[in-house]
Amino acid sequence: LAGGESFAYQSDIARLMRVVVSHLYHDRDVFVRELLSNANDALEKVRLLALTDPKILEPAEQLNVTVLADAASGRIVIRDSGVGMTKEQLAANLGTIARSGTSEFLENLDKGDGSNLIGQFGLGFYSSFLVADRVTVASKTADKSEQYVFESEADAEGFKIAKDPRGPTLGRGTEITLHLKPDARGEYLDVNKLRSLIQKHAEYNSAPIFLWSSTSLDPWAPVAPKTPTEEEEATVEDADEDENVAKADEAAQWELVNDRPPLWMREPKDLTEEDYENFFKATFKEADAPLAWSHFKGDAGSTAFRALIYIPSALPNDFYSKDYVSLNSLKLFVRRVFITSDLGKDYLERHLNWIKVFIDVDDLPLNVGRDSLQKTRALAQIKRNLQKRIYDLFAQIAAKDPEKFSELYSKAGTALKVGAVEDSKNRDRIVKLLRFATSASNETTSLEDVVARRKQGQTQIYFIAGAGQTKDQLARSPFVERILARGYEVLYMTDPIDEMLINSVPTFSGLRFQDVAKDGVKFGDEDEAADADEDELRTTFAPLVAYLKKELAEFVDKVTLSTRLTTSPCLVTAGTFGYSGNMERLLAAQNAGQ
Numbered sequence: 001l002a003g004g005e006s007f008a009y010q011s012d013i014a015r016l017m018r019v020v021v022s023h024l025y026h027d028r029d030v031f032v033r034e035l036l037s038n039a040n041d042a043l044e045k046v047r048l049l050a051l052t053d054p055k056i057l058e059p060a061e062q063l064n065v066t067v068l069a070d071a072a073s074g075r076i077v078i079r080d081s082g083v084g085m086t087k088e089q090l091a092a093n094l095g096t097i098a099r100s101g102t103s104e105f106l107e108n109l110d111k112g113d114g115s116n117l118i119g120q121f122g123l124g125f126y127s128s129f130l131v132a133d134r135v136t137v138a139s140k141t142a143d144k145s146e147q148y149v150f151e152s153e154a155d156a157e158g159f160k161i162a163k164d165p166r167g168p169t170l171g172r173g174t175e176i177t178l179h180l181k182p183d184a185r186g187e188y189l190d191v192n193k194l195r196s197l198i199q200k201h202a203e204y205n206s207a208p209i210f211l212w213s214s215t216s217l218d219p220w221a222p223v224a225p226k227t228p229t230e231e232e233e234a235t236v237e238d239a240d241e242d243e244n245v246a247k248a249d250e251a252a253q254w255e256l257v258n259d260r261p262p263l264w265m266r267e268p269k270d271l272t273e274e275d276y277e278n279f280f281k282a283t284f285k286e287a288d289a290p291l292a293w294s295h296f297k298g299d300a301g302s303t304a305f306r307a308l309i310y311i312p313s314a315l316p317n318d319f320y321s322k323d324y325v326s327l328n329s330l331k332l333f334v335r336r337v338f339i340t341s342d343l344g345k346d347y348l349e350r351h352l353n354w355i356k357v358f359i360d361v362d363d364l365p366l367n368v369g370r371d372s373l374q375k376t377r378a379l380a381q382i383k384r385n386l387q388k389r390i391y392d393l394f395a396q397i398a399a400k401d402p403e404k405f406s407e408l409y410s411k412a413g414t415a416l417k418v419g420a421v422e423d424s425k426n427r428d429r430i431v432k433l434l435r436f437a438t439s440a441s442n443e444t445t446s447l448e449d450v451v452a453r454r455k456q457g458q459t460q461i462y463f464i465a466g467a468g469q470t471k472d473q474l475a476r477s478p479f480v481e482r483i484l485a486r487g488y489e490v491l492y493m494t495d496p497i498d499e500m501l502i503n504s505v506p507t508f509s510g511l512r513f514q515d516v517a518k519d520g521v522k523f524g525d526e527d528e529a530a531d532a533d534e535d536e537l538r539t540t541f542a543p544l545v546a547y548l549k550k551e552l553a554e555f556v557d558k559v560t561l562s563t564r565l566t567t568s569p570c571l572v573t574a575g576t577f578g579y580s581g582n583m584e585r586l587l588a589a590q591n592a593g594q
């Protein structure tokens with residue numbers, strides 16, 4: 001690039017570029033995926049901008065990507081009519097690294113899949129240097145700005161930026177020219193090879209991708225074809241004959257490569273697990289395969305929609321932190337066109353803000369801002385539908401694959417409990433998914449199983465709460481012994497959120513939750529003979545009770561005779577409406593901290 005300004009790379013970048021190139025040497029194909037995904041991102045951005053500023057679409061109405069391989073000059077040229085970049089953006093986006101985490105990237109690279117990592121760490125563009133020894137990026141934004149060129153060489157310590165000497169050749173968008181390394185030419189200038197790579201990597205891009213499929217015409221002359229609208233197709237016959245022939249000739253050289261309907265529009269029976277996993281990774285920029293998914297058609301009153309729900313294999317590390325914001329959790333399309341990945345904070349509710357959802361709606365009013373978009377009736381209805389489907393999917397895993405479910409639950413259990421506390425509409429669905437440690441088994445149990453095991457006449461589900469204590473510690477509590485001695489089951493609530501949960505969910509299947517450390521424990525097998533015995537005992541011990549009441553007046557509300565203990569002589573309980581010992585400890589700790 002003659003003239004222009006020279007810039008030095010930050011020290012890290014030159015090194016990272018070399019690492020990427022040497023590590024992915026056997027995976028050179030990924031440059032196709034990364035550059036197409038950038039082109040697709042740029043097109044999605046321009047569509048989003050067009051919602052509030054339709055003028056942005058004016059210079060180049062056709063939103064697509066074109067790929068040319070020119071054997072004579074050893075170049076591959078990828079053009080998109082997306083947002084484009086200004087001079088400053090070329091320098092900032094292609095010449096610096098936005099995301100920190102270089103050392104994290106390098107560590108992970110030693111462990112495994114580098115080709116997925118470059119996408120995750122925002123290093124996709126540098127994959128160009130896997131196959132090119134020089135890369136030229138011309139770009140122009142929508143306004144009447146000038147067209148600039150960025151150029152860099154593999155192994156270079158810097159890059160150059162200049163006004164494009166050719167003038168404004170692009171209406172709007174970006175043109176990436178890869179000057180192929182001699183050893184990459186044979187492979188990547190082959191149109192068949194390129195086609196299969198585009199098909200493999202571009203299936204999930206929403207933009208049409210055209211490949212120049214011939215070497216017989218000068219590939220530099222034609223611009224991207226215009227896909228005729230239905231109306232235009234109908235009127236083609238009336239138009240000038242010669243012009244039509246010429247146009248047809250040109251158009252015939254442009255081949256639409258990703259012509260299959262996008263994955264979400266196909267039928268689940270025609271799709272493989274691998275299809276779904278790849279779609280997940282590509283759409284949500286995830287490295288690991290999802291745990292489960294559900295793909296369905298739905299109805300939101302006035303409009304139909306299709307959706308895909310994915311349960312990722314793990315929650316984000318900072319999910320339970322107050323400042324968590326989900327990136328990339330949602331994709332909203334309208335009639336196959338990407339609209340937004342931002343429906344405002346917590347569209348699905350905070351506790352579900354780690355599930356990935358993809359929605360394509362048939363009909364949605366789009367001339368409204370994002371805030372009102374979220375409030376449209378259709379989206380509110382879709383939200384309810386999605387929530388139900390998500391909980392159904394959980395339930396399905398629990399029924400079909402308990403092992404998988406317990407793996408999932410170990411990560412998402414607390415989020416589900418938060419859901420049961422906060423989402424009263426779905427509470428019944430969520431509560432069925434909860435699992436608790438129990439005296440009845442070494443495994444955790446569902447509440448449905450607790451109810452199934454109940455003894456005749458039992459009207460309560462017994463539990464003891466002790467946040468931060470282990471199941472074994474709780475099991476040794478004297479409150480528990482009497483219940484177990486009678487052959488009843490006790491749940492051990494070890495999670496800090498459990499007591500809050502019981503406050504929101506006081507009963508399950510008609511049985512009332514009963515804290516065994518509080519008043520009110522009832523057994524279903526108390527018969528009249530026992531009552532008679534108790535009367536007798538009450539008379540016998542009346543003097544002792546009166547004495548204790550007097551002596552302990554300062555410390556306790558009341559003293560009662562109990563038949564609930566077997567080996568401990570006495571115990572101190574909290575009143576039904578009092579704090580449990582556990583809550584008191586929590587409160588004391590909080591007060592001490594103030």
Ligand code: ADP
Nearest residue numbers: 038039042082084093094122123124125126174
């Ligand atoms: P990532 O896509 O993860 O951000 P990349 O290295 O692939 O990382 O791209 C870096 C940045 O360069 C992008 O975020 C985008 O701002 C810009 N960019 C790359 N390719 C294009 C393009 N074709 N059109 C517009 N901007 C682009």
Ligand code: MG
Nearest residue numbers: 037038124125
């Ligand atoms: Mg990218």
